[in-house]
Amino acid sequence: MCTSAIARAEPAAAGRVHDLTARASEIDPRAREHPEIGFVFTKDGKPADTEHARVDTRVPSQRKLVIWLMGYNGGLFERLSGYGLHAIQVHYANGWFTKLYSGPPPADDLFLSNVRLEAATGEDHSPAIEIPKPDGMMERALQFVKWLDQKDPDGGWKQFLTADGTDLRWDKVIVSGSSHGSTTAARFAKYKAVDRAVLFCGPRDQFEVWQKLPSATPGNRIFAFSHVQDAGWTGEHYPRSWQLMKLNDYGPIVDVDTTSPPYGHTRRLTSAADVGGNPDKAHGAVLPGGNSPKTTGGQYRYEDVWRYLFTSPVEETGKAVPAEPCKLDQRAK
Structure with a gap:
């Protein structure tokens, strides 16, 4: 009998990569299109509201959920899951950039700040x-995680829901994005306490001052990375935001091309790797993809940077340094 019982016993479940997609409009029947800002569910005959999720249960879990506020990047999600992180990319009403004004935004120091908060929170x-x-990011993320918990219980998504299932455990959330997603992630981290914010090629909003508002997320939990040939860097948009956010309290700006991890535990990283002097390539170089520089062996040069940004201990910081010279008032001629 003992032998028979052993024979019938199933082996312990092996981990695997859980890679899932779903349409936001199918997850939540309350979801609506907003064509007035270019926010639709179908574009050119194809779904435009697909959301992505990934976790690798072969890797020890960090028990953290990354919410990515930009278009899906498979290379990034592969790395996030490899670090032991859960990751989702959500479709939320963020298509308002070129719809509200042409040229600089209105002479309101918090105009985009308030727009970003409404898009992120779904609040007025x-x-x-x-x-x-x-249709805001917070509710879209909540509904997606609830769907994932039902459809993929072995993925361990339930840990990111409150006990009553009415909200996410934001203390376990890492908000991240690039470009306008980076800026919204930074603004949201000011508003809501999260585990960490990871900002690629941003934040921008160079005509506004929300960057210096009190922050619900402590500054030591905010990490940023830019290429110095990016127009947002040469125009002092990102350095200005970093300074207003007082990230210099956690160390100097560090060049990852000449410094090894953990980069002095700073929160401000840059690169000057060769991108052919192209600002557009520089803008996308900081993420996995065709514009990201590689070594002679064909490996991405920023592998250590990406791991540092998402996994380095937040308690370990660099020494505070004086604020660098920077044009803070960018409305001034």
């Missing part, structure tokens, strides 16, 4: 747009 922060809760 701005008179310029009307984004209901089901």
Whole structure:
């Protein structure tokens, strides 16, 4: 009998990569399109509201959820799951950039700040747009994680839900994005306490001052990375934001091309790796993809940088340094 029992016993479940997609409009029937800002569910005959999730249960879990506020990047998600992180990319009402104004935004130091908060939270922060809760990032992320918990219980998604299932455990969330997603992630981290914010090629909003507002997320939990040939860097948009956010309290700006991890435990990283002098390539170089520099052996040069940004201990910081010279008032001629 003992032998028979052993024979019938199933082996312990082996870990695997859980890679899932779903349409936001199918997950939540309350979801709506907002064509007035280019926010639709179908574009050119193809789904435009697909959301992505990935976790690798072969890797010891960090028990953290990355919410990516930009278009899906498979190379990044492969690395995040390899670090033991859960990761989702959500479709939320963020298509308002070229719809609200042409040229510089109105002479309001918090105009984009309020728009970003409304898009992220689905709460009434701005008179310029009307984004209901089901179409904001927070609710889209919540509904996606609830769907993942039902469809993929072995993925361990439940740990990111509150006990009553009405909200995410934001203390376990890492918000991250690039370009406008980086800026919204930074603004959201000011508003809501999260485990960490990871900002690629940003934040921008160079005409606004929300960057110096009190922050719900402590500064030591905010990490940023830019290429110095990016127009947002040469125009002093990113350095200005980093300074207003007082990231210099956690160390100097460090060149990852000449410094080894952990980069002095700073929160401000840059690279000058060869991108052919092209600002557009520089903008995308900081993420896995065709524009990201590689070694002579064909490996991405920023592998250590990406791991540092998402996994380095937040308690370990560099020494505070004086603020570098920077044009803080960019409305001034």
